[in-house]
Each structure stands twice: as structure tokens, then as C-alpha cells.
Amino acid sequence: MSKKINSLFIPIRVNLRKHGAEIAEDVFYRFHPATLNVGSEICVFCMTQKNLTKEHVLPKWLFQNKTNIGFEIRANQQSISYLKSVVPACNNCNNSILAEIEKKIIFILENLEKNKYYDISDLENIIRWLEILEYKLQVFSNRLKYIKYANGPFSDFGTLPVAWMNYFWEMRPFKALSDLKFMQRNISIKNKSSNLNSLIIFKTKEPHFEFFHQNSEYIFISFPMYNYAIFYFSKKI
Template identity: 85%
Template sequence: MSKKINSLFIPLRVNFRKHGPEIAEDVFYRFHPATLNVGSEICVFCKVQNKLTKEHVLPKWLFQNKTNIGFEIKVNQQSISYIKSVVPACENCNNSILAEIEKKIIYILENIEKNEYYDDNDLANIIRWLEILEYKLQVFSTRLKYIKYADGPFSEFGTLPVSWMNHFWEMNPFKALINIKFTQRNISIKDKSSRLNSLVIFNTKEPHFEFFHLPTEYIFISFPMYNNALFYFFRKRFESVKDSHAEAIEIMKKILD
């Protein structure tokens, strides 16, 4: 099992090392209103243009195909259902790589739920999967238009991507591009041993779905089919899981209470 799932991440690492900057810039500039002569869509994982499919940002099994829940976008107070939140991926990346990774992650989560054997390699693969989710979130927010704030009129910034508007007050829309490249770089790094203490696994009182994240900083997922949840810090490193657990708890209190 370990060898099989490990091999699935190899093409993603290779693709981002080879094509990462080109893919990142395509994603970043494609929906900018000043971009002219936009080329054909590309797979955001390997750059090919053939047989593109729609890869869900969050896997459908995670939100159980529910159509009435979705992302609440703070910068414009809009929402979009998870079922409609997709990014372009070629047939091979979607079905032969990402879908297979998810199957293996489900197996690991089931073992954790049953208190059966899992090791550092399993935890590293959970981290790799969470990095892929973060990448899809980054890509999606760069493809999603701002449109307007709440119920207000159409904004003069309406055609700009949400990811650009996230950094409006910083006057640094290019931070969205930096974030995409940062996440690609994380995915391209094989060794996750120094990141293990940044992953926290919680037991929950009952299975339920909960999700929140801060771009390139952290992600939290509670699983609707298991009595556990994951919290992962994308940047911070910790001396021990006890330290990361304490910080994760503080963040969760602020967001969930």
C-alpha cells in the first residue's frame, strides 16, 4: 500500500518541478481582464490541453455530494457550493492520479479511525494530500471572479479574481501568484519528515463535516464518516505535536466557537 501511494505523488512532483512556473502564471493571468488572446485551458497539474475534466476542489466523498453547502468567501461575502467548485485537470491526472490518491487516503483515515496500524509514511501522505487540496483552493480562488460585495451592485473590481482581491488592501495582488508557487513548491518536495509535527489528528465526539483554511497557513477538515479531524500548518514547524496541537486548539476556538 505504501509503495503504491508513494508512486502516485511522483508525477505531480515531476510536473511541478518542470512546469510549475508556467502553470502558475497561466492560472494567475488567465482571468485577468487585461489578458488578451487567452489560449486553450490547461490541466493545472501537468499543463496538457487534451481531455480536460473538472476536478472538484474538495472531493465529493468529503462533503458527501451535498449541494447545499459550500465555500463562504469572506472578501466579497458570496458563496459557492462545493459541488460547483472545480478546477481543470486532464483525464489522467484526475482519474489515474488524484482519484487513486484519495482512495489510499481514505484507507489511511479508516485505519486511524479503527486505531489500527499507521506510520510516519502514512502521515506524510496525508500531508501530501492536504498540500494538493491547498493547491486546488489557490487555483480555484484565482479563477473565481469577485463580481460584487454581498448584495450590493456589480463592483468595478468585479472582473478581478477573488485571490487578487484578498490582497487588495496590501496593494499586492501578485501575492496570489506567490502563494500558488509556494504551494507548488511544497508539493514538489518529497521528504515530509520535518513536517510531521505540523499535522494534528483530533478525535471528534461524532462524525461531522467541518472545513476552514487560511491560504498557505493552515487547513482544518473534520470528516463526516469518521470520528476524527485533521489540522495542518503549511508554513509553521513545531518541536512537538503537543505544541502544534495547542496552537491548533487556539485557532479552532476563535473560528468554531
């Protein structure tokens, strides 16, 4: 099992090492106010423009396909359901790689719940999956427009990514770009042994779905179907 799932991460690591900088620049500048000629969409994992699909930022099995829950964007009081929160990915990356990784992660989580055997490699693969999840969150934030919603007291700045406004109300666009590149570098590192103490897995007394995160800092997910929750710190070793 470990060998099979480990091989699924290889093309993602290789592609981000090779094309990561170009992908990050494309994600960052696609909604930049100074960008006049926007090119065709690309897969944010391999850079191809062919057979693009919509990859959910949070997997549908995670939030159990519910339509009434989603992200609350504090910057401009915007709400968007998890079901509609997607990023562009080619058919191969979406269905042949990411979907297969998720199947293996589900298997690992099921084993945790049943107290069956798991090893260090399983924990490292959970970390790899969480880093991909964090990367998708940052791509999504860079593609989400900062505009006035409902009766919010905010001015309409025009087409600006929400990611630019996520840092204590400071206009820090290049922090968003550096975060993207940071997560790409994390994903491209094969060995996760030094990150194991940054991963906390614990049982939950009252199972329910909960999710929150801080870009390039931490991510928290509870899995009500497995009575477990996970905290992962991206930078702390």
C-alpha cells in the same frame, strides 16, 4: 500500501518541478484585466491541453456529495457550492492519479478510526494530499471572479480574481501568485518528515463536516464518517 500510494505522487511532483512556473503564470494571468488573448485551458497539474475534465477542489466523498454547503467568499459575499467548485485537470491526472490517491487516503483514515496499524509514511501521505488540496484551493480562488453579488455593498471592479482581494481588503495580486508557487514548491518536495509536527490529528466528540483554511498558512478538515479532524500548518515547522 505505502509504496503504491507514494508512487502516485511522483508524476505530480515531476510535472510541477518541470512546468510549475508556467502553470502558475497561466492560472494567474488567465483572468488578469490586461490579458487580451486567453489561450486554451490547461491541466493545472501537468499543463496538457488534451482530455480536460473538472476536478473538484474538495473531493465529493469529503462533503458527502451535499449540494447545500459550499464556500462563503468573504471578499464579495459570494456563495458557491462545493459541488460546483472545480479546477481544470486532464483525465489522467484527475482519474488515474488524484482519484487513486484519494482512495488510499480514505483507507488510511479508516485505519485510524479502527485503531489499526499505521506508520510515518501514512502521515506523510496525508500531508502530501493536504498540500494538493491547498493548491487546488488557490487555483480555484485565482479563477473565481471578484464581482458584486446580490445586494452586496461592493462596486463591480470587473474581471478580477477573488484571490487578489483575500488579504485584509488589500489589492495584492502578486501575493496570490507567490502563494501558488509556494504550494507548488511544497508539493514538489518528496520528504515530508520535517512537516510531521505541523500535522495535528484528533478525535471529534460531535462528528460533523467542517472546513476552513488560510492560503499557505493552515487547513482544517473534520471527517464525520471517521470521527477525526485534521489541522495542518503549511509554513510552520
